[in-house]
Structure formats: structure tokens, C-alpha cells
Amino acid sequence: MAAKDDRKSVGVEFVKGFWKENPILVMLLGMCPTLAVTTSVINGLTMGLAVVFVLTCSSLIVSIVRNIIPKQVRIPVFIVIIATFVTMVDLFLKAFLLDLSKALGPFIPLIVVNCIILGRAEAFASKKGVFLSVVDALGVSFGFTITLVILGGIREVLGMRTFFGHPVLGEGFEPWIVMLLPPGAFITLGLLLGVKNSIDKRLKEKRSR
């Protein structure tokens, strides 16, 4: 029975990051990379995967050392752990994917102050066991990645007529340049939030009926 419960809660911890506790759409965390890098799908995907790596590794380490760290200094310790993994990702991108690294610019190092990561470390990894923490980190960061890909997809298709660099809309479609610029990012994310809220409302009505 206990094993079954565990398995169920692992599933719940993993899935909740996609919809119920989606870091961007529900918790409004990590907005600055979300808006800045989603000019194309590939940029959003790279950013998402970088966050997956950093969040998973730092949650792992935080949940391992959580009992050794004195409570008063935990936040600086978490930040140093996070900054170390971010440095690793940054050096990796510079070594193997220089173009992408240039396109993302200072937004890779800015993962250090991404509230998603510190938030998960503080709210989850510092309290729960190693395995659950990693599952939680994976769920939340994949939820983040998928949202980035959707946002990047909308902006790339409307702004450049392409998806992953492949043309999808015909010549007749005049690209909306504004989608690639900062206003496009804000407005697309705002509308996406609106769509999510109205779907949630519908689901709730259906359930209460």
C-alpha cells in the first residue's frame, strides 16, 4: 500500500509542474528569460533545457546537503550551488553551441537569479528527500520548457513565418515584426495567461456540474 502511495505521489509531483503549478503561467516565476529568449523555438528550447539541467542538479545537491546547512545561511549556500551549475551550462554552451550562446547572451548567466530555481530549492528540495526533489525539479523544469517552446513557437511563426527555422506560412502572409520585439513578448504571454485562465474556468465548471 505504502509503495503504491509513493508511486502515485511521484506521478503527482512530476505532472503538477505542467499545468497546476506551471512555473510561468501559474506562479509567474522566471519571467525575464521567458520573455527575453522566446523569439524563436530553438532559443526557447535551449533555455528550457539549460534550466532543466540547473534545476535538477541543484535540487539534487540541495536535498543531499539540506541537513548540514545551518538555517540562517541557507539562501547564500543555495545561490552558490545554483551559480556553480549555471557556470557549467554557460561554459558548455560556449564550447559546443557558440551561436546559440551568443543569441541568448547574458540570459544564461541570469538563470542564477531565476526565481524558479531558488523557489524550488527553498520550497521543496530543502524539505523533502533526494528522489522526490529530483522528480519535482524535472516536472517543474519541463513544464517551464514546454511553455517556452509554445511561446517561442507562436512568436516565431507569426514574426518570421518559420517554425524551427522551416518556413510554415506562405509568402502571402506578411510577418508581424512586432512579435519578435519586446511588446510582442509581453502581449503574447498576457494572452496565453488569459487562455489558460479561461480553460481552467471551463474545467472547473464542468467538474462542479
Add this chain to the structure above:
Amino acid sequence: MEVILIFISAVLVNNFVLSYFLGICPFIGVSERIESSVSMGFAVTFVLTLSAAITWLINNYILIAFNVPFLQYVSFIIVIAALVQFVEMFIRKTSKTLYYALGIYLPLITTNCAILGLALFGALRAYSFIENIVFGIGAGLGFTLALVIMAGIREELDLADVPEPLKGAAITLIIAGLLALAFMGFAGLISV
């Protein structure tokens, strides 16, 4: 001349919030009332200016001098966290009024990405010491400007009839988009 250009660029043309997306969290979280947004804006400007000076010194006299630039992120974030803590203690000792006015906003600044973003942009563009400080002041004033405008709009918004699903953060983001569109009008002013 160069310094003036950097200043104008940081305040208007490349506004930190509206064109670099730095400091969005407080921009959405603390922009409900004009009063609190002014306090937040000045607290951020203060820390931005100080951290611009200190991170420049560390970057040039320690990291570059000893050839360890890969320690940049770790050392910058530690410096910023320590700086915010120090500023908080200093203000509490010297001016109780200012301390209570800033309240919760001071510790929140550590995780404001504008601070680390400024340090990184400054290092990336290889500004001189004076230029970096002016960049910090400009970025802080730009942040304050965007925050106060947003708070002004949101105070009026209480009376507006917003569609149900767009209430809260969604409409705030859309307004920010329109503001960003307006700020793009400054783009022709200078090209930096």
C-alpha cells in the same frame, strides 16, 4: 558625450524593464500602488548604483587581473547578496524612517535580475568605471520610471471592466506590452 548617451539609452531607449525584461518580477508584483513603487524604484536605483561600482572593481582588479573570469557569476551574486545585506544594516542604523519606508523591498532586491543583469551587461560591454556607474544610475531611473507609470495605470485599472480570464497578471502583461510599444518610439533617439 559618451556618458550622456549611455544615460539616455539606459533610461529610455533600452529601458531595463521594457526592452531587456530585467526586473519583471517586482515590476508585476510591486506595481499596484504608486507610493510603494516609488520606494521600490529608489531602493533598486540605490543598490544598482552601488553594485555597478563594486562589481566593476571586482571584475577588473580581481577576476581579469587573476585570469579567472569563469568565477564571474558566483562572485557577482555573492557580492550583490552581501551588498544588499550591508545596505539594509546601514540604513537601519542611520535612518529609521528610510528603513521603514523601504521595508520588505530591500531584501527582495537580491533576487531582482536587474542587478545581476547590470553587472553582466557592464562587464560584457567593457565600460569604464564612470560609464558603468552612470549606466547603473540610468538603469535604476529607467526601472523607477517604468514601475511608476505601470502603478499609475494599474490604479486606474481598478475601475475598468476587464474580461474575467484576463484579470490580474494577464492584463498587466498586456499593458506592459503596450508600454513597451510606446517606449519603442524612443528608439530613433540614439543608437547604442
